[in-house]
Amino acid sequence: MGIEQDLPPGEQLLPHFRRFIEHLASSSLSPKTIRNHVDNLWSLGGEIIRDLHYDKTLRKLPAERLLRQSVHELGGPAIHNGSDDQQRSFDSTCRKLHRFLES
Secondary structure, three states: OOOHHHHHHHHHHHHHHHHHHHHHHOOOOOHHHHHHHHHHHHHHHHHHHHHHHHOHHHHHOOHHHHHHHHOEOOEOOOOOOOOHHHHHHHHHHHHHHHHHHHO
């Protein structure tokens, strides 16, 4: 699954994800679309944690900064072992999250 040192940064990401999910839930999106965004957030968290393994200096950064560095107006990081359709869906969630974080 992961290692013990992955828990603190993952737990620090959760409040940011939770606020975004609450925002989605209060919108007019369908439950299926919201579930898709939640699945993509799970993938985003995994990609952020994966980056921490490749660059140990990232572990010193606050979770919000890691999140803001990962998403932008064009989407998010490349997902590992994902199809083109999965990447498009993931990028859509990352763009929406970026707009939410900027507002």
